[in-house]
Structure formats: C-alpha cells, structure tokens
Amino acid sequence: MIKVENLYNTFGHIETAKNIYCHFEQKKVTCILGGSGSGKSTLLKQMVGLGKPTSGKIIFDGQDITTLNRKDMYKLRKKMGMLFQGSALFNSLNIYENVAFPLREHTDLSDNVINTIIKIKLEMVGLRGVEHLMPSQLSGGMTKRVGLARAIVMDPKVVFYDEPTSGLDPIAAGVIDKLIKDLNLKLGVTSIVVSHDVDAALKIADKIIILFYGDIIAEGTPEEIRNSDDPKVIQFINGSPDGPIPFKMTDKDFIEDILDEKI
Amino acid sequence: MATGNPIAAFGRGGLNTLSGIGSAGIFLIHAITQIFSRPFRLRRYIQEIEFLGAKSFLIVFVTAIFTGMVLALQGYYTLSGFGAEALLGVAVSQSIIRELGPVLCALMVAGRAGSATAAEIGIMKITDQVPALEMMAIDPIAFIISPKVLAGIISVPILTGFFDLIGIGGGYLVGVNLLGVNEGAFIGNMVSTVTAHDIWGGFLKSVFFGLIIAWVATFKGYTAKATTEGVAAATTSTVVLSSVLILVVDYILTSMLL
Numbered sequence: 001m002i003k004v005e006n007l008y009n010t011f012g013h014i015e016t017a018k019n020i021y022c023h024f025e026q027k028k029v030t031c032i033l034g035g036s037g038s039g040k041s042t043l044l045k046q047m048v049g050l051g052k053p054t055s056g057k058i059i060f061d062g063q064d065i066t067t068l069n070r071k072d073m074y075k076l077r078k079k080m081g082m083l084f085q086g087s088a089l090f091n092s093l094n095i096y097e098n099v100a101f102p103l104r105e106h107t108d109l110s111d112n113v114i115n116t117i118i119k120i121k122l123e124m125v126g127l128r129g130v131e132h133l134m135p136s137q138l139s140g141g142m143t144k145r146v147g148l149a150r151a152i153v154m155d156p157k158v159v160f161y162d163e164p165t166s167g168l169d170p171i172a173a174g175v176i177d178k179l180i181k182d183l184n185l186k187l188g189v190t191s192i193v194v195s196h197d198v199d200a201a202l203k204i205a206d207k208i209i210i211l212f213y214g215d216i217i218a219e220g221t222p223e224e225i226r227n228s229d230d231p232k233v234i235q236f237i238n239g240s241p242d243g244p245i246p247f248k249m250t251d252k253d254f255i256e257d258i259l260d261e262k263i
Numbered sequence: 264m265a266t267g268n269p270i271a272a273f274g275r276g277g278l279n280t281l282s283g284i285g286s287a288g289i290f291l292i293h294a295i296t297q298i299f300s301r302p303f304r305l306r307r308y309i310q311e312i313e314f315l316g317a318k319s320f321l322i323v324f325v326t327a328i329f330t331g332m333v334l335a336l337q338g339y340y341t342l343s344g345f346g347a348e349a350l351l352g353v354a355v356s357q358s359i360i361r362e363l364g365p366v367l368c369a370l371m372v373a374g375r376a377g378s379a380t381a382a383e384i385g386i387m388k389i390t391d392q393v394p395a396l397e398m399m400a401i402d403p404i405a406f407i408i409s410p411k412v413l414a415g416i417i418s419v420p421i422l423t424g425f426f427d428l429i430g431i432g433g434g435y436l437v438g439v440n441l442l443g444v445n446e447g448a449f450i451g452n453m454v455s456t457v458t459a460h461d462i463w464g465g466f467l468k469s470v471f472f473g474l475i476i477a478w479v480a481t482f483k484g485y486t487a488k489a490t491t492e493g494v495a496a497a498t499t500s501t502v503v504l505s506s507v508l509i510l511v512v513d514y515i516l517t518s519m520l521l
Contacts, residue, residue, distance in 0.1 A: 077397070077400040082398040105401050
C-alpha cells in the first residue's frame with residue numbers, strides 16, 4: 001500500500017530520517033513509535049504529502065507522492081483521511097457542518113443523503129446527538145472522535161493518525177484506540193498511527209516500527225517487539241530513563257565541564 | 264561564518280526581501296486565479312464581505328462624521344479670514360472625496376479587519392485547520408484566501424463611498440447648521456466643482472487600498488510562524504505594513520491622477 005524507500009530528511013543540522021525503508025501493508029494497523037523529536041511526525045507529514053523529504057521516495061498505491069503536482073496530489077488525498085493531533089475542527093462550524101464539510105465540497109449529494117451519511121459516521125464514533133453543538137462545547141476526547149468521523153466521511157482507504165491519544169484521559173484514550181481497531185476490522189481501513197503510547201500500540205497494532213533519531217531501530221509484530229532483546233527496544237518499551245538511549249546530552253565529564261571555563 | 268561581513272549581511276537582507284516580495288506576489292496571483300476557478304463558493308464570499316465590509320460600517324461611520332465635522336470647523340476659520348466661507352462645501356468635499364475618504368476609510372478597515380484577518384488565518388494554522396483543508400483535498404488558498412481578497416476589493420470602495428457621503432454630511436452639519444454658512448453656497452459650490460474625475464480617482468484609490476489590506480493581511484497570516492508569538496507578530500506587522508503601503512500608494516496614485 002505505502003512504501004517508504006531510502007528516505008532521507010534534514011532540518012538544518014538535524015537528521016530526521018537517515019535513509020529509512022519501511023512498508024505499510026493494506027488493511028493493517030501499523031504504529032510508528034518513537035520519542036519526541038525522533039522524526040515520526042515529520043515522517044507522517046511526508047507520507048501524506050504535507051512536506052517534502054530531502055531525498056527518497058514515498059510510494060502510495062504505485063505513485064511516488066514526492067513528485068506529484070498539486071492536482072494529482074489532491075486526487076490521491078481523496079483516498080486518505082487524517083486525524084490531527086488537535087483534531088483541527090473548524091471552530092466556526094458546528095459538529096454537523098464539520099463532518100459534512102468534505103461531502104459538501106467534493107460531492108453533489110442531496111441534503112437527505114448527506115444527513116444519512118453523517119448519522120452513520122457519528123454513530124460509528126458514538127456521538128450521534130451532538131450535531132448541533134460547536135467544537136468548543138466538546139471535551140478533548142469528543143473533538144478527537146468528531147475529527148475521526150470527518151476523516152472517514154469520504155470513505156478513505158487509508159487513515160493517518162497523528163498522536164491520536166496524547167493529552168487524553170485513559171478512558172477517552174481507550175475509546176480512540178478501540179475506534180482505530182474497529183474501523184480497521186469493520187471497514188478494512190489501512191491505518192497508520194504515529195504515537196508514543198507503547199501500551200496502546202502493543203494492543204492495537206499489527207505491526208510496530210520504532211523510530212529513534214531518524215533510524216528505524218526495530219520493526220515487527222507486537223509479539224516480536226515485546227520479546228526483542230535489543231537493549232534500545234527494551235529501554236523504549238519499559239520507559240527507562242537511562243540506557244543505550246542516553247539521558248544526558250553530552251558524554252563529557254561533569255567535573256571537567258564545571259572546571260572548564262571556556263563554554 | 265560570514266555573519267560578521269556587512270556586505271554579505273546587506274546582500275542576504277536584500278535577497279530575503281526580494282524573495283519575500285516574490286512569494287507574496289505568487290501568493291496573490293494564486294488567490295486571484297482561484298477566484299475565477301471552480302468550485303465557486305458564493306457563501307464564503309458573502310461571509311467575507313459581511314465580515315470585512317458590513318461589520319466595518321460603524322467604525323467608518325463614526326470616523327467619517329467626525330472627519331467631516333472637524334474639516335468644516337478648521338476650514339471655516341481659515342476661509343472666513345479671506346471672506347470665502349462660501350467655499351466651505353468645496354473644501355470639505357474635495358478633501359474628503361480625493362484624499363481623506365479613501366485613505367482614512369482604508370486605515371480604519373486595516374486596523375479593524377486586517378488585523379483580525381491575519382490573526383484568524385494564523386490561528387487556523389496553529390490549530391492545523393490549514394493542513395486539514397489540504398488533507399481534505401481542498402486548496403486552502405482557494406477556500407480561505409480568495410474570498411478575503413475579493414471581499415477587500417469589493418467592500419473598501421463601497422465603504423469609501425459611504426465615508427464620502429457621511430463625511431460631507433458631517434461638514435454640512437457643522438458648516439451650515441452650527442456656523443451659519445449659507446446652505447445654497449455650501450451645496451451649490453460643491454456640486455459645481457466636484458468632477459467625475461475626482462470621484463473616479465477616489466474610487467480607484469479605494470480599490471487599490473482594499474487589495475492592499477486583503478493582500479497584506481492574508482499573506483502575513485498565512486506565512487505566520489505557527490506559534491503564539493508568530494501570530495502576534497503577523498497581526499502587528501499587518502497593521503503597520505498595510506498602513507504604510509496605503510499612504511505610499513496614495514501618494515503615487517495622486518501624482519498619477521492629478
């Protein structure tokens with residue numbers, strides 16, 4: 001479905017992807033795990049064409065999206081849905097109009113049909129009955145669910161999730177995790193989730209990719225990741241503060257650093 | 264590092280300015296071509312005209328009436344020194360129609376709607392609403408920017424028309440009702456001196472000013488850094504830059520029209 005080939009990206013001196021290869025299978029849930037600054041959000045943005053990598057290819061359905069022009073990109077985007085970290089609902093529109101927005105823009109469906117579709121999508125995320133509310137009147141977890149309803153309203157083949165549960169309480173986070181899995185199982189939506197929530201990823205993913213400062217340090221099923229003997233992976237899934245992934249920014253001796261007057 | 268070299272710094276500054284102007288130009292051309300491309304979002308255009316135009320009416324009204332009143336007051340004392348109070352209507356109407364109407368009206372709209380526009384677009388960026396449009400395969404420039412640009416070009420000339428009328432009304436109020444200038448002289452001399460050329464000139468200015476306000480505000484908002492400081496800076500520089508541009512362009516247009 002999506003293949004990332006030899007992807008390299010830098011922002012100034014920081015390398016966010018060091019010639020990585022990875023593959024996202026159709027109708028599977030793939031989680032990209034990594035700490036803050038590991039390059040996972042940048043990778044996600046580049047996979048949906050919101051940013052261009054320094055070099056390398058991203059193949060979506062046989063097309064290299066790094067070379068597409070605006071028109072072809074928009075055509076391809078109709079097969080994609082995305083749930084943004086902050087939900088990205090339009091705060092001037094109510095819930096109904098937010099979810100209906102892509103339908104009104106891209107289709108000539110009658111109001112009746114749109115109404116039915118919205119009811120179905122809101123039912124899927126368990127929010128039928130809040131249509132008339134404004135986004136500011138909903139909790140964080142609920143706006144995420146509305147964002148999800150909007151992301152799937154055009155029946156995309158692939159849905160991208162950018163940190164879908166960060167900032168949510170455990171119950172709301174659990175609801176989102178369940179919805180991601182449900183959508184994948186019931187509708188066969190290919191799902192790509194960028195997250196740092198290890199437990200959730202182990203629960204819902206078919207495949208996990210762990211990214212560390214631009215390198216893929218592990219790749220495999222949750223079972224394989226759990227049983228990995230790579231110290232970096234063990235440190236990451238256990239959340240240990242120090243280990244092969246250093247706690248300190250510098251190896252220099254502390255006493256030497258204090259005595260050294262040149263900074 | 265070459266940062267210490269003043270010639271290099273000057274060159275880098277020049278290049279940055281040039282590329283800034285270039286990208287602002289490309290941005291505007293993109294927005295204008297999208298006005299004429301499908302789908303036509305009539306509702307969005309009406310919304311923006313309401314926001315930029317209709318909702319600016321009150322502030323334009325207040326500014327206009329006091330401008331006209333103070334012009335009449337000042338003009339009366341100057342003109343009466345020469346025994347020329349009869350020309351008060353001419354003085355008020357000429358200064359308002361040619362200069363003060365378009366310029367003051369545009370400055371007020373830049374302060375009220377320009378800053379709000381930049382802030383709105385900046386916040387849409389911070390909250391990912393702009394990339395969300397991209398992800399829904401909707402061109403954010405066509406959806407957000409084009410209606411605002413057209414609204415600027417349509418609303419500011421209409422508001423300027425109101426400014427002119429209300430301003431002259433204010434001048435009449437003070438000149439005729441308060442200071443006792445002859446009503447016939449005020450109106451008669453005004454009607455016989457104001458030409459279609461004056462009105463067209465004012466209209467042309469206001470079209471340019473509307474474009475400047477919308478262009479600066481949308482570009483500054485759209486290119487704002489996606490942080491709180493970024494939006495604050497975009498809002499401030501929108502008001503400063505569009506006000507300065509309005510005054511500079513006013514001089515250029517006046518020198519070409521006279």
